Amino acid sequence: CYIRINGTTYGNLPLVLDLKIRVEDSPNSAGVMLDIIRVMKLALDRGISGILDSISSFSFKHPHIQPPSDIIAKQWVSEFIEGKRER
Template sequence: SGVPVIGDDIKSQVGATIVHRILTRLFRDRGVKLERTYQLNFGGNTDFLNMLERERLESKKISKTNAVTSQLDYELNANDIHVGPSDYVPWLDDRKFCHIKMEGRTFGDVPLNLELKLEVWDSPNSAGVVIDAIRCCKLALDRGLKGALTAPSSYFMKSPPIQYTDDEAHRMVEEFIIETRKSEPSEQPKQGKE
């Protein structure tokens, strides 16, 4: 329809999935073979309420799982990874809790286990990312771009058309912004009256 599009399912500023992705990539980069992992999320806002409907939960689970496994260069058995929303707890309001457990093997086939608990206020945690995504769409509109914006989608969303590491996606977004600046006409200094 001639408009720029940025992905699906936002990555929060510092949320469960982005933390899980970074840790998964860290394991890979540091030579730890990730064998099993889970990410359990629960919260009290309407996002969690809506996911009580199984159809909505399934797409969110796929999005989160793909965001994490895309950081590995090998497949995890489906039984060895569980990533997804777990439950709705109304009195938590906009707070979201995440529990991540990762089990792997390091040098010498020695076990390595990581457990993490994260608590965030869910809406503000995504607000800045949404604003940046909108800014990139505006830049694209100004440049006459349409369709999927690969770099912003990969950096801001869990289900972009192409998955990149977060470092690569960040660099690509910076380049996207710089290219936009280069294509803008430079302002001429205004001439004063003589």
């Protein structure tokens, strides 16, 4: 992850902050994978198979359907869990 922050300090002097974050994906993705497994189990219990656009759009970098925002993707997952959304 790269983050760059541009700003000014005292006396209107420029300030540039470059940040590079490195993490191992496997430990960081454990929680995400648990959520995916829970939603997949719910789908199987409902007799649904195939692509689940709701959890895919919320959890994956390149989902089948790209939601307009993370907030919408989270809403899709909630709707699926509540039974208001088919996939």
